[in-house]
Amino acid sequence: MDGDKNDQSTVKAAVIGGGLIMVGALQACYLAKRGFQVDLYEGRQDIRTVEEAKGRSINLALSVRGRAALHHVGLEEEITAAGIPMRARRIHNRAGGLHNQPYDKDGQAIFSVSRRNLNEKLLTKAESFPNVKLHFQHRLVRADLDKGELQFTTSSGDTVTATHDITFGADGAYSAMRRELMRGNRINFSQEYIPHGYMELKIPPTEDGGFAMLPNFLHIWPRDEFMMIALPNQDHTFTGTLFVPFAIFEKVQERGEDGVIEFFTKNFPDAIPLIGEESLKNTFMSTKALPMVSVKCYPYHRKDKAVLMGDAAHAMVPFYGQGMNCGFEDCVVLDEILNKHNNNFKTALPEFSQVRSPDAQAMCDLALYNYVEMRHxxxxxxxxxxxxxxxxxxxxxxxxxxxxxxxxxxxxxxxxxxxxxxxxxxxxxxxCLISALFALPMIAGTGYWQRSNLSGHRRFNFHWRNIRWEKIGSKQR
Ligand code: FAD
Incomplete structure (x- = not known):
């Protein structure tokens, strides 16, 4: 399917995934701005109508790439204004000592933003375009991508089929779209689970309603083999996330509540009063640690019919705070490529795969590297x-x-x-360091030579079994 700028309104685009996060919802906005007819399908309920949204971490770090993508749809300011700037890491050592590591010499910040607020704003934005239709509780189960036929199950158990010219798969790390795309196509794919899981722990406000720790920091408790981090929320709470090998989680949980307190007393003693003993025991004993996976694939597209974006194309471990940012940047990169190719998907999609896959794979590797940096x-x-x-x-x-x-x-x-x-x-x-290592003795030697040749001086005098400084009389040239 190709098109020029005049016939976009006849192009029917489907976007799969738009609930928990938002690469799909953002992509729907980008496509709507280009004039396509867009249907956004999400397997879950509309997050705006549910009281408590189940799913991944409550808050996320938004940085420049994600902000640039939001800017394009006019949401950057609203989202950052509702976020909390974090300008440095604040390191908590085992003994309770603290020190800061600023992120940037000019004070640039990353923003702790609410996942729910971001998702709600994006859905409302997508809905504001007359050429976007949202379909919640529509779970993609099967696709014939060449024909553009998509099959969904709805909450009532019905099967619904829809036909589209092009499909954008933004349905997350365990993507059904990716599975459909891989059927009968030569797609390289790899996934890697790390041995660590994560668990969220809430740090409530103080009695007078303030933050329990300084808010403009990403707090880290690095403990070599594992770590805890905490990001501030608008309601003056912090969301702590504990990253620990599953084997340790299981051992601690097996030992019951005493095991939990023992583990925290040994590793994170200053966090116990912040979280509260009862809350800590309850959360630990009633919650399962969740896995983290890194996904790479290539190519992302099928002819001019389908393309993957966000975690569906490149899930990464969360240690660089880039998963969402990278997914949002996908929308910008694809948009730039579509501009270049005048909306011709036949030439734009292969270029998107070619440009974006090596970048996302690089980010997946950096995210794994940063885990070692953060915890150790x-x-x-x-x-x-x-x-x-x-x-x-x-x-x-x-x-x-x-x-x-x-x-x-x-x-x-x-x-x-x-x-x-x-x-x-x-x-x-x-x-530079090696040069400095060589240069230092040379500089010292030159200095010494100058002093010894130009004025009264001390000279290094070597005596067998006895190295000492000896005063030598002044020497004239
Ligand atoms: P998802 O958020 O997974 O959304 C996919 C959507 O598709 C969901 O709503 C799902 O219901 C829907 N769906 C799934 N299957 C189907 C189907 N068959 N049919 C229809 N709909 C379907 N990133 C950052 O940039 N900064 C951070 O600070 C950060 N912190 C993180 C902390 C943790 C603990 C974790 C686990 C991740 C973190 N990330 C962070 C990564 C970020 O959460 C993801 O990269 C981001 O959510 C990816 O968005 P997505 O829209 O591609 O996928």
Missing amino acids: LVNSKLFMLNKKIDDFLYWLLPKSYMPLYNMVTFSRIRYSIVISKWKQQKKFVRF
Whole structure:
């Protein structure tokens, strides 16, 4: 299917997935702006009509890539205004000590935003376009993508079939669209579960209604093998997320409530009064830790008929706070490519796969790397020294040197280029350090030589079994 700018209104586009998060809802807005007739299908109920939305983490870190995507549909300001800026990591050590690691020399922040608010705003935005129809409780079960035939089951158990010219699959890490796309197509696919699970723990406000910790930080309790983080919410609570190997979760839960308190007393003693003993025991004993998966695939598309986006194309572990940001950026990248190809899906979709898949795969790798940095490296003196060197070089050479975190979080540099730049920069730092190591003795030696040749001085005098400084009389040239 191809089209030029004049016949978009006859193109019927389906977007699968628009509930829990939002890549689908955002993509529906992007397509509506281009003039397509859009049907957004979501397996769940409309989140705006349910009291408590079940699902993944309550809040998320929104950064530059996600903001740029929201900007295009006029939502950036509204969403960031309702978010809480976090300008640094605040590290809680085992003994209760605290220190900060700012994210950016110019004070740029990432924003803690409510998943629910973001989702509601996006759905309302999508609904505001006359050419978008929302269909909740429509779960995709089968698709003949070449014919554009999509089969859904509804909440009443009925089967509904709809036909579309093109289908966008944004139905998450366990995507039904991806399964349908892979049927009979040569699609490379891999997935990796990490041995860790996660569990959310609520930190309530203080008695007088304030935040229990400083709000403008992403709080981290790094404990090498595992960690806890906490992000602030608008209602003055924090959502803590504990990331621990499943084997440890199981061991602690087997030992019952005493095991929970013992585990926290040993590893996160300052978090016990923040969460509250009772709440901690209740949550731990009544909740199952959830898994985290990393998904890579290539290509993302089938002819000019179907394409994957968001977690359906590239789920990643959450340690860089980029899953949603990357998914939102997919919408921008595809939009730019559609502009370039004048809405011709036949040429635009292969380019999208070609450009986006290596970038998303790079981000999946970086997300795995950042888990080691967050739970382990931030504790290390060498890491701190490296960060100081990184920040210094960034200050000295702002146009050519940028620390890894800043490239990922505060820029729109392609993720694959971020990795190659990072590698080059690491080589550069290593070269500088080695040069400094050689240069220091040379500088010291030159200084010493100058002093000893130009004026009264001390000279290093070597005696067998006895190394000592010896005063030598002044020497004239
Ligand atoms: P999803 O959010 O999974 O949405 C898919 C939608 O499709 C759902 O509503 C689902 O109901 C629907 N669906 C599924 N199957 C079907 C079907 N067959 N038919 C119809 N509908 C269907 N990212 C960040 O950028 N920053 C963060 O700070 C961050 N923190 C995270 C913390 C945790 C603990 C986790 C697990 C993830 C985090 N992420 C974060 C990642 C982020 O949550 C995901 O990348 C994002 O939700 C992906 O959005 P999506 O729309 O692609 O998929």
